[in-house]
Amino acid sequence: MAKQNLVPGTLDLLILKTLTAGAQHGYGIASHIKEWSREVLQIDEGSLYPALQRLRQRGWVEAEWRKTPNNQRARYYTITTAGRKQLGIEEASFTEVFDAIRRVLRSV
Amino acid sequence: MTMRLRELLARLRDRVHRDRLSAELDEELRYHQTLLERDQTAGRTIGNVTYYREETRTMWSLGLVDDLIHDARYTARVLRRDRGFAAAVVLTLALGIGANTAAFSIVNAVLLRPLPYRAPDRLISVWTGPVGSPSDRNPSSLPDLRDWEQQAKTVSGIAGYGFNRFDIAGNNGDYQARAIQATRSLYDILGATPLLGRLPRSDEEGAPVVSISYRLWKERFGGAGDVIGKQLVMSHQPYTIIGVMPAGFHFPSPDIDLWGTLYSIMSLPNAAQNPWLTSRALHGYRVLARLAPGATAQQAEIELGGIERRLGAEFPEASGMLIHVQSVEDDAVRGVARGLWTVFGAAALILLLACVNAAHLLLERMAARTRELAVRRALGADRGRVLRQLATESVVLGLLGGVVGIAFAYLAMRALLGLAPADMPRLETVAIDLPTLGFAFGASLLAALLFGVAPALVRSDRDVHATLRAQGKGASGGIHGSRARSSLMMLEVAFAVVILVGAGLMLRSFAELTSSPLGMHPDGVVVTQLSVVGSRYQSSEAKTQAVEQVLDNIRAIPGVTVAGGSTSMPPSRIQQGEGFTVVGEPAPEPGHGPSAIFIPATRGFIETLRIAPIRGRTFDTRDNATSAPVVVISRELARRYFANTDPLGHQLLLSGVPWTIVGVVDDVVYEGVGSPIRPVVYVPYAQSPFAGVWIAMRTTVAPATLTAPLREAFHRVDPELATRAPVALESMVSESVVRPRFHAWILSSFGALALLLACVGVYGVIAYAIAQRRAELGIRIALGAPRRSVVSTVLRSGMAPVLVGLVLGLLAAIAASRIVAGLLYGIATTDALTYVVVIFVLLAAALAAGWVPARRAARVDPLIAMRGD
Numbered sequence: 019m020a021k022q023n024l025v026p027g028t029l030d031l032l033i034l035k036t037l038t039a040g041a042q043h044g045y046g047i048a049s050h051i052k053e054w055s056r057e058v059l060q061i062d063e064g065s066l067y068p069a070l071q072r073l074r075q076r077g078w079v080e081a082e083w084r085k086t087p088n089n090q091r092a093r094y095y096t097i098t099t100a101g102r103k104q105l106g107i108e109e110a111s112f113t114e115v116f117d118a119i120r121r122v123l124r125s126v
Numbered sequence: 127m128t129m130r131l132r133e134l135l136a137r138l139r140d141r142v143h144r145d146r147l148s149a150e151l152d153e154e155l156r157y158h159q160t161l162l163e164r165d166q167t168a169g170r171t172i173g174n175v176t177y178y179r180e181e182t183r184t185m186w187s188l189g190l191v192d193d194l195i196h197d198a199r200y201t202a203r204v205l206r207r208d209r210g211f212a213a214a215v216v217l218t219l220a221l222g223i224g225a226n227t228a229a230f231s232i233v234n235a236v237l238l239r240p241l242p243y244r245a246p247d248r249l250i251s252v253w254t255g256p257v258g259s260p261s262d263r264n265p266s267s268l269p270d271l272r273d274w275e276q277q278a279k280t281v282s283g284i285a286g287y288g289f290n291r292f293d294i295a296g297n298n299g300d301y302q303a304r305a306i307q308a309t310r311s312l313y314d315i316l317g318a319t320p321l322l323g324r325l326p327r328s329d330e331e332g333a334p335v336v337s338i339s340y341r342l343w344k345e346r347f348g349g350a351g352d353v354i355g356k357q358l359v360m361s362h363q364p365y366t367i368i369g370v371m372p373a374g375f376h377f378p379s380p381d382i383d384l385w386g387t388l389y390s391i392m393s394l395p396n397a398a399q400n401p402w403l404t405s406r407a408l409h410g411y412r413v414l415a416r417l418a419p420g421a422t423a424q425q426a427e428i429e430l431g432g433i434e435r436r437l438g439a440e441f442p443e444a445s446g447m448l449i450h451v452q453s454v455e456d457d458a459v460r461g462v463a464r465g466l467w468t469v470f471g472a473a474a475l476i477l478l479l480a481c482v483n484a485a486h487l488l489l490e491r492m493a494a495r496t497r498e499l500a501v502r503r504a505l506g507a508d509r510g511r512v513l514r515q516l517a518t519e520s521v522v523l524g525l526l527g528g529v530v531g532i533a534f535a536y537l538a539m540r541a542l543l544g545l546a547p548a549d550m551p552r553l554e555t556v557a558i559d560l561p562t563l564g565f566a567f568g569a570s571l572l573a574a575l576l577f578g579v580a581p582a583l584v585r586s587d588r589d590v591h592a593t594l595r596a597q598g599k600g601a602s603g604g605i606h607g608s609r610a611r612s613s614l615m616m617l618e619v620a621f622a623v624v625i626l627v628g629a630g631l632m633l634r635s636f637a638e639l640t641s642s643p644l645g646m647h648p649d650g651v652v653v654t655q656l657s658v659v660g661s662r663y664q665s666s667e668a669k670t671q672a673v674e675q676v677l678d679n680i681r682a683i684p685g686v687t688v689a690g691g692s693t694s695m696p697p698s699r700i701q702q703g704e705g706f707t708v709v710g711e712p713a714p715e716p717g718h719g720p721s722a723i724f725i726p727a728t729r730g731f732i733e734t735l736r737i738a739p740i741r742g743r744t745f746d747t748r749d750n751a752t753s754a755p756v757v758v759i760s761r762e763l764a765r766r767y768f769a770n771t772d773p774l775g776h777q778l779l780l781s782g783v784p785w786t787i788v789g790v791v792d793d794v795v796y797e798g799v800g801s802p803i804r805p806v807v808y809v810p811y812a813q814s815p816f817a818g819v820w821i822a823m824r825t826t827v828a829p830a831t832l833t834a835p836l837r838e839a840f841h842r843v844d845p846e847l848a849t850r851a852p853v854a855l856e857s858m859v860s861e862s863v864v865r866p867r868f869h870a871w872i873l874s875s876f877g878a879l880a881l882l883l884a885c886v887g888v889y890g891v892i893a894y895a896i897a898q899r900r901a902e903l904g905i906r907i908a909l910g911a912p913r914r915s916v917v918s919t920v921l922r923s924g925m926a927p928v929l930v931g932l933v934l935g936l937l938a939a940i941a942a943s944r945i946v947a948g949l950l951y952g953i954a955t956t957d958a959l960t961y962v963v964v965i966f967v968l969l970a971a972a973l974a975a976g977w978v979p980a981r982r983a984a985r986v987d988p989l990i991a992m993r994g995d
Contacts, residue, residue: 043154044154045158045161045162049165062173063155063158063178064173064174064178064181067151067154067155067178067181067182068181068185071182071185071186072185074136075136075137075140076132076133076136077132083150090160091153093150
């Protein structure tokens, strides 16, 4: 399957959702999205890292340097309470839009 | 909202820690890369890491602000490199902005800042004028004013005020303070807020109360807080101080120190019969009114005019009067507005000229930088970015110019204030304040936009490749560049011509004014004042006796040859005008009668001023209180009313009394140098004594040395007589032309500035043209062209735009000179001499400016010139 571009505005949603499963580093977030989208969604590093900075500046995620299981240093991101709240809002609005689109697609 | 703020703060914090964040990101990306390489299924490696880094870095930047900081840094570097250029631009702009800011600070204080009264736009002045001369603006009589007060509906309040002088004993001699004596509700109408206490109330018209000026409070009472309720002795009468007005308050002019009531008149014996309170013929009160809500000044003029017509039908003394209403705001600056706006207009022109000059310099430099800019474009800076860089440079230069300009303005303002007429209203409030600083700032930014961005727009669109190919040489010297330069120079010359013509007209006018005949000889005349006021001098005899005795004492002072007194003093102090009729002629229509300046004078007055006798005699010891009333008339009065007969022996009817004409003397200027000559009647002081007397003495000694002998001469008659410092009449004459001198001086300095700026422009253009044509000139010289012909070739090409600019400027000046017509005396706005001199001066200056680089061109070594850069 060809790589798909993300629907605009959904990258934040996907990152936040991914982090609800636990702290993760940038590469981990990208792999998680790739895996669960069955390789349809490929996150470009040029979008991922600016997005992480943006989420951090908005207070939705926090960043922390930790040791990986392989004893390497990596920056792990965790979702904050504000981030969970934002995720709720974004998820709801995404579902709403998505349902709306689906209804239109089925209409004729 | 809070979210946004939080994000912004986080961004700011990240911006500060950008270096650390960058390092962390690099590590993060390296780790990412490691994992990606390890992952066999990824099927790709990491892409353009630099690109990722740049993308992420934008999250820590402040966008435009960061770009601006970068631009400013770059600008600082560029300007440091081209120090000479930067200094030239900053200096040029500073001169323009300085001149403008100084002019604005005065215009703002005098013309723009609202008057310190409540809703000043609703205040009007009401003037009367005889039907026969509708342009006259006279005060009103008290009974008329009382009737207006009762009947008028278009005004919510109307009141009158007169001027008076009071002697106030001070620590270092007597101080003569000017006072306002107001009718009932004047201060309620004015709505001014005192600093301490209050102003007189409407029920205090006859009460001895007074509010004092800030100046008097500081000087006389040391600014004491408990001054309210204290006594102030004014011309021997005690008054109670009820208020202190704030600094800078003035009504109606800045020289007033006391705001009081009609007490000094109403407390006189027989006040009920005092003509100042009862006569409709004595117009002694200026009138101030506040428009009723919804009413306009025009409605008030119509209504008051109607009331006055009805009064005229009832009282013959009030007949033939027109009512004129004027806004107090216009009134306050009458006579100075046009001059100030002219000065301001000239300053604005200087700023424009400075901008054009700066644009010119910038264009020059832009030519030298074409290559640098082309390289930046080629390296990927987009057009907007290059434009913004150029704009930043201009703005920085503009602001620097503004800062230096404010310093200039401060110096210029001090100079202007030193020269400004002291009677210019509100001058004491002139300062570099916030509006002035705002103006300077705005002017600098505007200048920056004008001189910087326009050439930048023209320039930045140049073909990058062509410029780079031409090694930054050819493209800059293209036809377009030199044409732009020539047009700028043309503009500079045209602006300079306009300003020079203005300056020339003012100077010529001033010269005409100062050489206009005064009708007397002020050299060697010293003047002082005597006021015979107080209970001791109620009677005419007492006044006359005191004045005669003081004069006798003065005549005995060594060095004084002749002395006399009068109620008026040329060139600009007049006591009053009075209507008269020639006995034997039919009575004129009400409001159409002739009038003359009425001057009671002692013997010796006409002789002291050396006013030329024409016929008959002047006053001598024969003329006293009991002798027959006699009058000496001026030549103008004789010309107007006795054209075909000998005036001697005829009689004039003045305030109901027939006076016999015994002499004719030459015309003297009493209403200001350059003002039209009006008829004058002199009567013996003894036959019509007034309290205020000007004393003139012809002497061989300096005025200051007379101070002590004069005090002695006064005090031998009465130790309580107030003395004032003697002054030379010549200084009074020069003081009376201070306003035209002010205009002439300012415009001349502006003219010099404009000429200098224009010359810099001419120099620049010719120097540049020579630089461009070095190789060609070198060839010519090598081929044997005489150096003289090289010079003239170069000069000729440079002079063509100068001539075009000169013609444009002359045309513009002829059109604009109508604005200053009202300020000119004795010359037309098309004064040929002025224009000829301006043409000559400008051409000479332009040739000189062009000559310098042209000479250098002729000395060029052909070998070096042809080799090129």
